[in-house]
Amino acid sequence: DVKVTQSSRYLVKRTGEKVFLECVQDMDHENMFWYRQDPGLGLRLIYFSYDVKMKEKGDIPEGYSVSREKKERFSLILESASTNQTSMYLCASTLSTEAFFGQGTRLTVV
Amino acid sequence: AQRVTQPEKLLSVFKGAPVELKCNYSYSGSPELFWYVQYSRQRLQLLLRHISRESIKGFTADLNKGETSFHLKKPFAQEEDSAMYYCALSGLRGNFNKFYFGSGTKLNVKP
Numbered sequence: 001d002v003k004v005t006q007s008s009r010y011l012v013k014r015t016g017e018k019v020f021l022e023c024v025q026d027m028d029h030e031n032m033f034w035y036r037q038d039p040g041l042g043l044r045l046i047y048f049s050y051d052v053k054m055k056e057k058g059d060i061p062e063g064y065s066v067s068r069e070k071k072e073r074f075s076l077i078l079e080s081a082s083t084n085q086t087s088m089y090l091c092a093s094t095l096s097t098e099a100f101f102g103q104g105t106r107l108t109v110v
Numbered sequence: 111a112q113r114v115t116q117p118e119k120l121l122s123v124f125k126g127a128p129v130e131l132k133c134n135y136s137y138s139g140s141p142e143l144f145w146y147v148q149y150s151r152q153r154l155q156l157l158l159r160h161i162s163r164e165s166i167k168g169f170t171a172d173l174n175k176g177e178t179s180f181h182l183k184k185p186f187a188q189e190e191d192s193a194m195y196y197c198a199l200s201g202l203r204g205n206f207n208k209f210y211f212g213s214g215t216k217l218n219v220k221p
Contacts, residue, residue: 040119040214042212090154099146103153104153
């Protein structure tokens with residue numbers, strides 16, 4: 001079974017803090033994605049990575065950056081958290097054309 | 111531009127009634143279409159994909175290239191079908207597949 005694990009289920013951070021969301025997959029997948037999930041908006045792609053140290057902006061990259069130093073780990077970084085970044089964040093890795101998701105991190109910025 | 115549209119935010123049906131969740135897409139190429147489901151407090155998971163042409167949990171979806179649609183159907187809804195459903199499209203961009211998701215439809219099956 002493919003496992004995609006996000007380091008936290010729930011996070012509460014203060015405005016202006018630098019926030020790290022971690023995602024690890026155990027199936028040697030090359031492609032990894034970060035989405036945010038908001039009611040009525042579905043899943044919106046923030047960033048994706050198709051190889052170690054390779055990254056591409058998705059549809060809503062502003063205020064975020066990513067890091068992929070090892071194949072199994074893809075980190076999402078909120079440089080300076082703001083209240084409008086309160087959301088559910090989903091990490092996914094893909095094998096060919098199927099995506100496997102983590103359990104999600106619900107981030108609240110106060 | 112690539113886009114996946116799910117026009118219904120919420121769909122409520124009674125148990126035993128037929129259900130159809132609509133999905134339309136636009137894509138300049140040959141995409142693969144999927145339905146993903148998220149049950150309460152569970153992670154998003156694949157329900158079915160158009161290339162396998164199979165029925166999963168009684169659900170089917172047919173890709174209609176002429177109408178660019180991929181509607182999800184089930185003849186008799188069950189209470190355990192209540193969940194959030196996302197239509198998704200996978201398209202090749204360079205050497206990798208990028209995924210685009212719709213805004214989701216919440217299915218509520220009433221007893």
